[in-house]
Amino acid sequence: MGAQHYGADSENGDRIDDPSEDALFMMISDLNDSDNTFVVVQPDEDDPVWFASVAVLDEGGYETVRRDTTRNEHEVTTATSINDIARHLTIWMAARSFPGQPTTQPSEF
Secondary structure: OOOOOEEEEEOOOOEEEOOOHHHHHHHHHOOOOOOOOEEEEEEOOOOOOEEEEEEEOOOOOEEEEEEEOOOOEEEEEEEOOHHHHHHHHHHHHHOOOOOOOOOOOOOOO
C-alpha cells in the first residue's frame, strides 16, 4: 500500500511513505556529497502540484527548495541545521492540500 498523502525519496533509492519529522531528519542525515545528494518529498500522484527537496551543498550545509504551484510559491533557502530543516519541512507540508482531504478552516473559539 502506498502513502496516504506523500512520500520522501532519496537519490540512493530509500523511500518513506508519509514521513514524520524524525524520518525526514534521518533521511537528511544520511545525505552525502557522492551518491546520495538529495531527498525529494511530494504527493503520490502523477502530476504533483507541490514538492520539497533538500540537497547537499558543495561548500557544506543544505539547500532546501519548496514549490507549490497552486499557491504560486517557490522558495529556496540554505541551512546547516538538519533539525531545523526537518521541522520547517514538516510544518510546510502540513499546510499543503491533498486529494480527498477536506480543506481545513480555522476554528472559532
